[in-house]
Amino acid sequence: xxxxxxxxxxxxxxxxxxxxxxxxxxxxxxxxxxxxxxxxxxxxxxxxxxxxxxxxxxxxxxxxxxxxxxxxxxxxxxxxxxxxxxxxxxxxxxxxxxxxxxxxxxxxxxxxxxxxxxxxxxxxxxxxxxxxxxxxxxxxxxxxxxxxxxxxxxxxxxxxxxxxxxxxxxxxxxxxxxxxxxxxxxxxxxxxxxxxxxxxxxxxxxxxxxxxxxxxxxxxxxxxxxxxxxxxxxxxxxxxxxxxxxxxxxxxxxxxxxxxxxxxxxxxxxxxxxxxxxxxxxxxxxxxxxxxxxxxxxxxxxxxxxxxxxxxxxxxxxxxxxxxxxxxxxxxxxxxxxxxxxxxxxxxxxxxxxxxxxxxxxxxxxxxxxxxxxxxxxxxxxxxxxxxxxxxxxxxxxxxxxxxxxxxxxxxxxxxxxxxxxxxxxxxxxxxxxxxxxxxxxxxxxxxxxxxxxxxxxxxxxxxxxxxxxxxxxxxxxxxxxxxxxxxxxxxxxxxxxxxxxxxxxxxxxxxxxxxxxxxxxxxxxxxxxxxxxx
Numbered sequence: 091x092x093x094x095x096x097x098x099x100x101x102x103x104x105x106x107x108x109x110x111x112x113x114x115x116x117x118x119x120x121x122x123x124x125x126x127x128x129x130x131x132x133x134x135x136x137x138x139x140x141x142x143x144x145x146x147x148x149x150x151x152x153x154x155x156x157x158x159x160x161x162x163x164x165x166x167x168x169x170x171x172x173x174x175x176x177x178x179x180x181x182x183x184x185x186x187x188x189x190x191x192x193x194x195x196x197x198x199x200x201x202x203x204x205x206x207x208x209x210x211x212x213x214x215x216x217x218x219x220x221x222x223x224x225x226x227x228x229x230x231x232x233x234x235x236x237x238x239x240x241x242x243x244x245x246x247x248x249x250x251x252x253x254x255x256x257x258x259x260x261x262x263x264x265x266x267x268x269x270x271x272x273x274x275x276x277x278x279x280x281x282x283x284x285x286x287x288x289x290x291x292x293x294x295x296x297x298x299x300x301x302x303x304x305x306x307x308x309x310x311x312x313x314x315x316x317x318x319x320x321x322x323x324x325x326x327x328x329x330x331x332x333x334x335x336x337x338x339x340x341x342x343x344x345x346x347x348x349x350x351x352x353x354x355x356x357x358x359x360x361x362x363x364x365x366x367x368x369x370x371x372x373x374x375x376x377x378x379x380x381x382x383x384x385x386x387x388x389x390x391x392x393x394x395x396x397x398x399x400x401x402x403x404x405x406x407x408x409x410x411x412x413x414x415x416x417x418x419x420x421x422x423x424x425x426x427x428x429x430x431x432x433x434x435x436x437x438x439x440x441x442x443x444x445x446x447x448x449x450x451x452x453x454x455x456x457x458x459x460x461x462x463x464x465x466x467x468x469x470x471x472x473x474x475x476x477x478x479x480x481x482x483x484x485x486x487x488x489x490x491x492x493x494x495x496x497x498x499x500x501x502x503x504x505x506x507x508x509x510x511x512x513x514x515x516x517x518x519x520x521x522x523x524x525x526x527x528x529x530x531x532x533x534x535x536x537x538x539x540x541x542x543x544x545x546x547x548x549x550x551x552x553x554x555x556x557x558x559x560x561x562x563x564x565x566x567x568x569x570x571x572x573x574x575x576x577x578x579x580x581x582x583x584x585x586x587x588x589x590x591x592x593x594x595x596x597x598x599x600x601x602x603x604x605x606x607x608x609x610x611x612x613x614x615x616x617x618x619x620x621x622x623x624x625x
Contacts, residue, residue, distance in 0.1 A: 091275075092120065092271075094215035094481075095384075096600070097344070097461050098334055098340060098343045098347055099330065099331065099334065099335075099346040099598070099600065101347065102244075102245070102246075102247060102330060102331075102347060102351075103247055103248045103598045104247060105246075105247045105351050106247075107250055107280055108137060108351055109504075110245075110350045110351060111245065111246065111250075111254060112327070112594045113322075113604075114241070114242060114245050114254075115242070115254060115257045115258055115320060117257075117323055117326060118238040118241060118242055118258045118317040119128045119238075119257065119258045119260070119261030120261065120316070120318070121194070121195060121234040121238055121257060121261075121319065121323075122238060122258060122261040122262045122265065123261040123262070123264055123268070123314065123315050124198055124202075124231075124265065124312055124315045124316040124319075125198075125231045125262065125265065126261070126262035126263070126264075126265025126266045127265040127268050127272075127311075127312045127315070128167070128198065128202060128227055128231060128264070128309075128312040129167055129168075129171070129228075129231065129264075130179055130266050130269050130310060130436075130570065131269040131272070131308055131309065131312065131434070132163060132164060132167065132224070132309075133164065134269060134270065134273045134308065134429060134432055134433050134436060135304075135305040135308060135429065136160055136163055136164060136275070136429055137154065137155075137420070137425075137429070137432065138197055138301060138304065138305050138425055138426075138428070138429045139155055139163065139217070139305060140153050140154035140155040141153045141154070141301070141420075141428070142161070142301055142302055142305075142424040142425065143155075143213035143217065143476060144156065144213060144561075146402065146601070148318050154420075155538055155554060159217060161545060161546045162217075162221055163217065163221060163224070164545045165541075165545030165546045166196050166221045166224050166225050166228070167224045167225065167227055167228035167231070168228060168233070168401070168438075168538050168541045168542045168545055169225060169228065169538075169542060169555055170224070170225040170226055170227065170228025170229040170230075170232065171228040171229070171231050171232040171235075171535075171538045171541075172228075172232065172535045172538040172539060172542065173228075173229055173232060173535075174194070174229040174232020174233045175229060175231070175232035175233070175235050175531040175532075175534040175535040175538060176227060176531050176532065176535045177229075177231075177232075177531075178193075178194055178232060178233030178236060178237060178531065178533065179233075179235075179236035179237075179527045179528050179529075179530055179531015179532065179534070179535075180527070180528050181231075181233075182237050182240060182527035182528075182531075183524060183525060183527045183528045184487050186325065186328050186336075186337070187237055187240055187241050187244075187328060187329055187332055187527065188241075188326055188328045188329075188334055189499070190233065190237060191228075191237050191241070191323050191326070192320060192323050192324050193233070194230045194232075194233030194234050194237065194349060195230070195234075195319060196230075196320065197226065197230030197233075197314050197322060198227060198231060198234075198260045198312075198316045198430065199313045199316045199317045199320070200313075201223050201224075201226045201227035201229075202227060202309065202310060202311075202312040202313035202316065202581050203310050203313045204223040204226075204227075205220060205223040205224055205227060205309045205310070206305075206306040206307065206308075206310030207306070207310075208223060208306075208310040209221040209308075219408050220602060221510070222235045223610070228566070232531075232534070232535070232538070235514070235530065235531065235534040236527045236528070236530040236531035236534060237527065238258055239255055239258070239259075239514060239517070239518035239530050240329070240518055240526050240527045240530055241326070241329055241604065242255045242258050242518070242605070243255055243327060243518040243519055243526075243599060244329035244330065244331040244332065244523070244526075248596060248597060248599075249456065249596065251456075251519065251599075252456045252457055252460060252515055252519075252594075252595065253453070253454040253455055253456050253521075254513055255450050255514070256448070256451045256452045256511050256514075257452045257513055257520055258457050259417045259448065259514045259515070260270055260445075260448035260449055260451070260452055260511070262448065263440065263444050263445035263447070263448040263449075263506065264445065266436070266440045266444055266445075267437060267440040267441060267444070267445055269308075269433075269436070270433045270434070270436040270437030270440055271437055272308055272311050273308050273429060273432075273433035274430060274433045274434055274437060275432075276304055276307050277304060277426045277427070277430040278430060278551040279432065280300055280301070280303070280304055280426050281424075281427060282425045285330050285589045286593050289299075290486070292594060300426075301425045301426055301613055302622045304426060304429065322595070327346040327347075327348065327349070327350060330344070330346060330347045331343075332523065332598065335344065335523040335524065335605065336523060336524050339357070341403070350442060371531075373525055373582070378525070381604060382520070382521060382522075382529070382603075384590055385520050385521070385590075385591075385592060386521075386529060386532065386533070387590070388587060388590035388591045388592075389513065389517045389529075389533040389536075389591065390532060390533050390536035390589070391536070391587050392464070392468075392507075392509060392513055392539055392584050392587050392588055392591065393513040393533050393537035393540070394536040394538065394540040395453065395535050395540060395581070395583055395584040395587070396468075396505070396509040396510060396513055396540065396584055397537040397538065397539075397540035397541040397544070398540040398541070398543050398544045398577070398580050399471065399505070399577045399581055399584075400505050400510055400541075401540070401541035401544045401545065402501065402544035402545075402573070403487060403501065403505075403577070411432075411435050411495075414428040416491055417431045417432060417493060418431065419436060439495075439498075439499050439502060440502075440585045442499055443499035443500065443502040443503040443506075444503070444506055445506075446503060446506075446507075447502060447503040447504065447505065447506025447507040447508070447510075447511075448506045448507075448510075450503075450506075450507040451463060451506065451507050451508070451512070451625075452510040454507075455511070455512070455515065455595075456595060456596075459593050459595040460512045460515060460516050460591065460593060460594060460595060461588070461591055461592075461593045462513050463507065463508055463511070463583070464509045464512040464513070464516075464588045464591060465585055465588045465589070466504070466507075466508060466585040467505060467506075467507060467508010467509045467510070468508060468509050468581050468582075468585035468588055469514070469581075470500070470501075470504035470508065471501050471504050471505055471508065471509075471577075471578075471581040472503070472578050472581040472582045472585060474497050474498075474500050474501045475501060475574050475575070475577050475578030476574075476575070476578040477495055477497060478494065478501075478574050479571050479572075479574035479578060480497060480573040480575075482571040482574070485497075509584060509588070512591075513533070513537065515532075516591055516594060517529055517530040517533040517534070517594075519594040519597075519599060519602055520592055520594055520602045520603060521603055522603040522604070522605050523599070523605060526599075548576075553581055590593060
């Protein structure tokens with residue numbers, strides 16, 4: 091049976107939107123800005139790394155990273171993110187959200203700088219060092235997912251909670267956009283400063299020595315927003331739900347929230363007396379499996395499927411744009427110019443579809459609900475993927491390339507006005523406070539497992555680059571077409587599994603997780619203990 095919430099939690103649920111809510115969005119969101127910048131800027135510089143460190147000695151074509159090296163450079167950060175989500179998600183429930191929050195940020199700052207300073211006496215040494223620091227950078231990024239989502243969900247009121255959590259995640263769009271813009275500015279500046287010729291022969295001659303500075307500057311820039319946010323993260327109080335429900339200090343929770351929300355919250359007893367709470371089960375218990383097992387399966391599997399498609403599209407969009415001729419052939423450009431064109435294409439996609447998609451979710455999630463947006467997003471991504479793949483030869487003609495880019499951009503729009511946002515929001519709302527950060531971390535780690543599949547396996551196998559290069563009769567675009575078909579199938583499966591995701595719109599966190607329920611026997615015992623017994 092249900093019992094009343096603590097007053098501090100009820101006050102949080104009905105609190106009016108205040109300045110502190112927006113401050114929390116910015117503080118938590120800057121972590122996601124940095125996360126996205128660091129994760130996606132690597133896709134901009136992989137071709138540059140290939141031309142610098144793996145140039146063709148015969149000069150017959152520009153250098154490129156071997157497929158295994160390219161997969162490692164693109165995917166190693168996801169391996170670190172996967173580990174960080176599991177570890178920091180668990181730690182956030184054990185030590186508190188705030189105590190762990192600053193650690194993740196400092197790891198990101200240090201490793202962003204270290205990635206740009208990667209060293210070695212040979213190309214393999216430089217790449218190995220880069221991969222080492224990118225792994226630990228991903229480890230810090232991973233911690234930001236469960237902690238930021240949990241903190242924002244526990245600060246927000248139930249009427250606008252979805253919009254607040256989605257707004258934190260929407261900063262990822264600005265991070266992707268910033269990555270493209272920084273790459274454009276740096277590459278344009280170097281190209282002008284060193285007067286690199288617009289056309290250069292393929293191979294080492296087309297890569298000026300200064301190009302080695304370009305990718306390092308781009309990577310190190312990711313440390314700046316994270317460093318600027320550290321002080322404000324340390325000023326945030328612990329969330330009231332952690333303090334009251336896990337630390338069992340409702341009086342302190344009321345005092346903390348009274349200060350930041352500028353509302354009068356009545357002080358509760360200093361320590362909560364133990365109650366026979368029906369929600370006191372552990373993560374590995376049968377009761378958790380009965381109550382939340384299907385929910386955890388739904389959040390994990392939908393995030394896994396979504397990230398196969400989403401990260402594959404982002405990491406390999408430069409190959410798709412090259413295949414349809416939107417980016418000129420590498421042999422017609424020097425290395426810095428190629429970076430410029432890749433960055434310009436990614437920035438245009440981010441500006442026109444990725445960023446708007448995130449903010450459509452922010453504006454509509456508390457009106458339409460999480461379930462409707464997720465199913466719609468997966469469904470539209472499925473439609474557009476098949477619409478691109480089935481008549482693929484039609485889109486490769488010069489006259490139809492603009493149409494291809496528009497439809498390709500729409501898949502990003504509905505990814506973000508869809509499951510890319512909702513898979514982040516829902517796990518922060520439906521699990522008990524004691525397990526919320528852990529369950530969100532597991533769900534997010536499942537997503538990164540999908541990203542690893544895309545980076546290491548799926549597109550690496552599907553594009554068949556080596557066969558296209560060695561077999562003149564092999565269709566050059568068939569790998570891209572097969573990839574799009576497979577991504578369409580994955581999105582369709584995500585649509586089906588989304589039917590298992592519960593709707594949390596307008597409900598309190600305790601209502602969704604069942605934390606305001608107690609056993610009948612425990613309730614009766616509590617009532618008896620509250621009665622005055624005459625002496």
